Amino acid sequence: MMRDRVRVLLADVAAGRRTVDDALAQLDAAPVEDLSFAQIDHHRALRQGYPEVVFGEGKSPEQALQICARLAVHGDGFLVTRADAAMRDAIAAAYPAAETDALARTALMRRADAPPPAETGALVVTAGTGDLPVAQECIMALRAFGHGARRVADVGVAGIHRVLAQQETLRAARVIIVVAGMDGALPSVVGGMVRVPVIAVPTSVGYGASFNGLAALLTMLNSCAAGVVVCNIDNGFGAAVAAARILDREA
Amino acid sequence: MMRDRVRVLLADVAAGRRTVDDALAQLDAAPVEDLSFAQIDHHRALRQGYPEVVFGEGKSPEQALQICARLAVHGDGFLVTRADAAMRDAIAAAYPAAETDALARTALMRRADAPPPAETGALVVTAGTGDLPVAQECIMALRAFGHGARRVADVGVAGIHRVLAQQETLRAARVIIVVAGMDGALPSVVGGMVRVPVIAVPTSVGYGASFNGLAALLTMLNSCAAGVVVCNIDNGFGAAVAAARILDREA
Amino acid sequence: MMRDRVRVLLADVAAGRRTVDDALAQLDAAPVEDLSFAQIDHHRALRQGYPEVVFGEGKSPEQALQICARLAVHGDGFLVTRADAAMRDAIAAAYPAAETDALARTALMRRADAPPPAETGALVVTAGTGDLPVAQECIMALRAFGHGARRVADVGVAGIHRVLAQQETLRAARVIIVVAGMDGALPSVVGGMVRVPVIAVPTSVGYGASFNGLAALLTMLNSCAAGVVVCNIDNGFGAAVAAARILDREA
Amino acid sequence: MMRDRVRVLLADVAAGRRTVDDALAQLDAAPVEDLSFAQIDHHRALRQGYPEVVFGEGKSPEQALQICARLAVHGDGFLVTRADAAMRDAIAAAYPAAETDALARTALMRRADAPPPAETGALVVTAGTGDLPVAQECIMALRAFGHGARRVADVGVAGIHRVLAQQETLRAARVIIVVAGMDGALPSVVGGMVRVPVIAVPTSVGYGASFNGLAALLTMLNSCAAGVVVCNIDNGFGAAVAAARILDREA
Amino acid sequence: MMRDRVRVLLADVAAGRRTVDDALAQLDAAPVEDLSFAQIDHHRALRQGYPEVVFGEGKSPEQALQICARLAVHGDGFLVTRADAAMRDAIAAAYPAAETDALARTALMRRADAPPPAETGALVVTAGTGDLPVAQECIMALRAFGHGARRVADVGVAGIHRVLAQQETLRAARVIIVVAGMDGALPSVVGGMVRVPVIAVPTSVGYGASFNGLAALLTMLNSCAAGVVVCNIDNGFGAAVAAARILDREA
Amino acid sequence: MMRDRVRVLLADVAAGRRTVDDALAQLDAAPVEDLSFAQIDHHRALRQGYPEVVFGEGKSPEQALQICARLAVHGDGFLVTRADAAMRDAIAAAYPAAETDALARTALMRRADAPPPAETGALVVTAGTGDLPVAQECIMALRAFGHGARRVADVGVAGIHRVLAQQETLRAARVIIVVAGMDGALPSVVGGMVRVPVIAVPTSVGYGASFNGLAALLTMLNSCAAGVVVCNIDNGFGAAVAAARILDREA
């Protein structure tokens, strides 16, 4: 598409409809707005299919709000992740239509004209109760991208009948996100049960030799179920983007 | 499907067409053949969609051949990965129809009745020349699964114009596998240029603080391009399975 | 028992049957034979229940033979682990009655009067073919300690039905040793299926982010199946000793 | 046992006492209660011999209470570990019969009809004062599983006479749990003194190059006393389960 | 220069203008002032070209002030880095002419007679908003050393057009400092676009497998753009010194 | 000496001055007092030359006081390290003669009859201001063991003239303790300047890739000055004991 824009530009120049300097300026103009502390990429929706997402950690509520304001002006919705209570409250106050989620630590403002999330068959599976915040971040992000998600919780491999009981649900999914801390073994079992894409998200749940999720991360990277792919520790958002890239392909 | 088999079994028992002990035996019988040192899973093709794959490393040529023989008997093809020259030669001698690939270190025997690989739009991109063996393993595995793949080589980010020049090709792909060692930065750039699924494979190419691929692995897990998912170091095969899971969904 | 020996010594001294200096010498005398490069502990059989075991790695065949000779003189059998082909050949030549095992890399000389290994219910389970050498070292060591063992091979979690099919065998065991490399996930599943002690042995099977067994080790230490205990990487021998300590308790 | 249930089901179906659909439903029904954020496994007592244990860390007092309530309804007792003061207070208020332990950070509710803990010969040994909380968690968990335990504290190897003085006690135990931080050397000495199973628990006691227990963990995994098995850092609970699995075998 | 001083000393001694003991004392006298908890190096400005810099972390506001006082007495300005709000406030109260910067966490007191910072062409580039504090510390330190700096923010590689749009600015710089957390990939791209020195500063921005900046650090050390040099994690100050060493060479 | 006690015991038994049972009891009696959470080793002063030292971290002020009380009853002094303000205050209140030191975080109670610390020539050298707490812990511990110490502060290698100016002082010392964080390079320089024993103590001073002292620790272990020996990170106390072991030898 960008190439198409260049072609049009060139044709305009050839036809004398546009001067050389003007074309040059067009080529230089990046679709990026500079807030001095952040560059907002208004074209990302075109290029990537999703609006800009704000990573809340390390930002003040004021900074987050400032970015949200710019995004809202352009008519895009926004998603803020890793938003603590203060940030969520600030956003909720400024944007009453925004959905905030304490478990996921997110604030989501969908575009006014956004269609309801599709029943697209993403399934988020967790090994234990402690993995739920990461799973919920994933679900809220999928929602921001227009995809619904079903959740199956607490089916870790130490009680293998729990995940076996979900065989039908697993097989019905179009893409599966498995969220697990501690030994991180669940994706290996799930990966062996289904043919669909399996995205594994290690969590920092655990203690001692879990080394804040490193153990689960290594387990998943070494999964004996071929084709399991892995995200960063606690990165529910990233898993959602990966799943959306897959689901969008099929639409 | 397994559930369907259980339903049929139960119906047979109810109808007196099958005794309780016989049904019990059926339920116990795993579709697995025991070679004493390995259990061959003949039902995997049904369950996962692909034939058994033999991981050659640490096996003798004889052990590999023995497994191949059992798989061939069942009419399934086979793929042997991490096969050194001796193993590839042994397989080529026993199965003249098998394709061996020195760069990929693979031996592939496709089923006699297998259709030619589809032009399915997998794209394998490498950052440097040293990453080619991993990329080739990926391509041969995709071929085993019935998918063709196109390769774009040596477009590392230190010469950013090289990957930018491939923008059209990248956008045309249905799934992209990015193979990179050293700094492992290429998936972040590719991930930001396209909307399709991006699978990153770190390689052990590098020295010193690359720590045999650890640096590239960490880079990819922390990719600032959301939705990039990661495989184990040098795991071209795993990336192929993940890509096939995605491509198969769309068929 | 040692205390009993002290009591006897003291009584002898009190009764004038033994001089003070002689008693002092007795207390000093350690039941250890000094080969200058090794101290052989002839009382270990009394104290620990097993004969001295020789760790072959890093020793020359000559050193191993020299230790074996001293052990044989005392009528004890011996077990040599991590014995390469040269060492095994040297031992086989010197002790025709010794059993050597290439897969396990062991040489075992049982005492002439040793009873046949008991059918004691140790079960050694492996996730993949590559884990067999470690499993076999474990089985040979159990044999040295007078315990038989049954083996179930290649039942990794990626094909979960394989281990489920072994449920009866698992439940019948009195102690289970689970040997697994790569993701090391099998002990978590087995640990959740049985009530008996489960000893996990990570192996160095794998590549890349397996970091020579570190990934499997961490997985097992973080097992979500409570009560799984862990040995060093590739330490089949250690697992055998742990199992023997448990089985001996019950005799 | 599960297999027995299947056999009964099948027999019922064969005899027309149960319809196919009803049998299918029974086979599907997992003995698991879904609290949405957790799945309670009411059959674990049957399968594993112990009631569900609640890991308190990362849960709110309310979540813990909610799970306890479901467990109590079924007549099972419960054990909550890693319970901070607020959680212990909440449980003590709701269940006056529960025993809370500040050192162990546990809350234990034994079944009304539970027999007093057996004098089963578990011995918990600590190297230093700082290791006591982990040892106490272990003792409380053993108690939850119906086993008494004796404690020997502060017998680290730097004053080797302290552990030597306990030789009689060590030899009288049926299973020994050794809890140690810093250099983690105590299990090697204890392991060489006794014939019974020795379970080592590294603790995060120490500073600097102890790396939060990593040093002690590695020491124990490399113990020169063969047969020492290892739990996760600070995992007193896991050691208790392992010990109970051994002790239960002998009953 | 020091050698010149020795030559003068020797000449004085030879000429009888200075006694042996006096010369010896001169040679011993280090140009260092001892505050008992710190040694202030008043000659550093001569030797290194910059005044002493105070690392605020781990010091009390009082300690920082005491050092500043000694430096001010000698007419040197000072720079305090890693100064928290309390320390900055204390310095601002004592030295109204000092510039404090909350983002950079610095307090800078330039010498009264210091010329305005030169327009020397240092360019500080950041990948994301979270990298700004490190970039600002760098800019304030450059200012302390008499160099101005231009900042380009938030041009991470996931939106590669952002950094491409800055090509002119990058090429105009005399030295470039690239500050990036997470995947740390930006220096590889920048390093390939320009011929001038590129100094990479990894930041601790990120989570999970970023391991507090380790991932970005390793990426940069393995940069496929040759000649990229690296500073410690979050070390904006060090990058400024390195840049100043380069810029000063050219004056 | 212990052997002498045994000889006397045996002689007493031989002479009928002591019964067998009584001698046995004597041999069993460990000179250890059990506080239930700690075992106090009153014979350590005899065996090791120093009184028991209490490691304050992780203990409550009450626990520390309880141990101090038992030590004081026996006439021994005590040293408490890693004592926070609350613990130091509690000890100062209970033992007005105790010396507390906020920088060192110690409380020292010397025996009433202890001679003044000797001028024994221990020299404690620090690289930077941040290393002072560790150095001071070392000095206070040396004092507890009867040795004086001189301190040379802030002579890190980046201003190499600072340590060169101390050459006379370094050469006059009988043992040198070098305390350094960050790059930990000072012991290599000092070790090459002197012939006396050099004990290196890495500190956790630094940030980023110092990894809490790991960098300095590794530097010191790899010192190119042969014979430098190393203590744990921040372990000023351990260095003092090592120095005292050396100094005591020479008395």
Added chain:
Amino acid sequence: MMRDRVRVLLADVAAGRRTVDDALAQLDAAPVEDLSFAQIDHHRALRQGYPEVVFGEGKSPEQALQICARLAVHGDGFLVTRADAAMRDAIAAAYPAAETDALARTALMRRADAPPPAETGALVVTAGTGDLPVAQECIMALRAFGHGARRVADVGVAGIHRVLAQQETLRAARVIIVVAGMDGALPSVVGGMVRVPVIAVPTSVGYGASFNGLAALLTMLNSCAAGVVVCNIDNGFGAAVAAARILDREA
């Protein structure tokens, strides 16, 4: 410059001197030659100032020769690094004018019309004899880039007088590269002695806790001499590029 080319293109199109399609093709044409296994970047000399450099490790002599041939055709010289004896011999045979260096493991072909290397004041300093290969690779690369270099060898800090004796030489340099293994302490001392840029290169020289250069790398990253910048372990080539970037600036 690229922008200039675009301006010319646009002007040509505007003037009708060039068609739209032709201009588009020009914009697409990357100055990169595709050897299928490598993309040769003939414009790098323009963009970066140096010819393409071939990293020999992992390439066959044939592959290296093939790349050299393409580079030679374009009149550029080439530098091959990490070239083993076989590769160096192959290059020497094909290009008699090439300089091969066994210590540096390089093969250098300068352009026929290249001026002799300038006396530009780069100084390469090594701590020990084992660091020489890395230093020599650095020197040969500097030579490839047109810069001479002086070497000062074996002046590690354990004999601090050795580096002090080089003070004049150090101060005369325009940029200093310090190569050191083991403790990696030399850059901290050198960095404190001079005002010019100091580039530190850790080497894998050492054993045990040097962890193949990790210790030296961490030391250098934590250098207490501000402004020291660091390259990858054993990366003499990278240091040369960094130095050349600095030296070229000043020409």
Added chain:
Amino acid sequence: MMRDRVRVLLADVAAGRRTVDDALAQLDAAPVEDLSFAQIDHHRALRQGYPEVVFGEGKSPEQALQICARLAVHGDGFLVTRADAAMRDAIAAAYPAAETDALARTALMRRADAPPPAETGALVVTAGTGDLPVAQECIMALRAFGHGARRVADVGVAGIHRVLAQQETLRAARVIIVVAGMDGALPSVVGGMVRVPVIAVPTSVGYGASFNGLAALLTMLNSCAAGVVVCNIDNGFGAAVAAARILDREA
């Protein structure tokens, strides 16, 4: 002493016995001989008390011989460590009086007029047979420095009676070097048994989670026996230097 030389120089200049330029030259002249690839420090014997030691690893036999030749010319003896068989043979051929030791991998040439090694009371203790090479390197280095050493081998803590039986020998030593791999626990026990200095040397003996000696290293750094100091992994030579520094102090 160096200062004395300066004083003499100055006095000579003052008295006109020496010109300024000559004195300056003397001050510049480092007592170092430059072999281009190594700088030989002939004054080290004066400064440090020992002749130069050649680290053989990574050097060719020719390089080692060349250094030995220069040292021999000056009448100093030499010690070559980490000398493989080829290097030892070359040295033995050139210097028939040199003692070579295959276990220690050393070649020692004592000065013709060197007195026989003193019976100075160094004791080298090893945990296992595999630790002997490191112990022997230590003994040969002590011999080079004029100190005899006694060896106690194979007294690891898993058979605690073995080290207890050596109590008299341990107490008689003036300094103890404890060499141990695997769990590295022996120094903690020895450190608690004696009052003399204890130097711990971890070895790379072990496998799996020993991580080439890292486990033993960490154990020793965290020793619960206060005052144990630690050398690099496998660094028997360094331990000898440290011991010699202590023993020399007492002469």
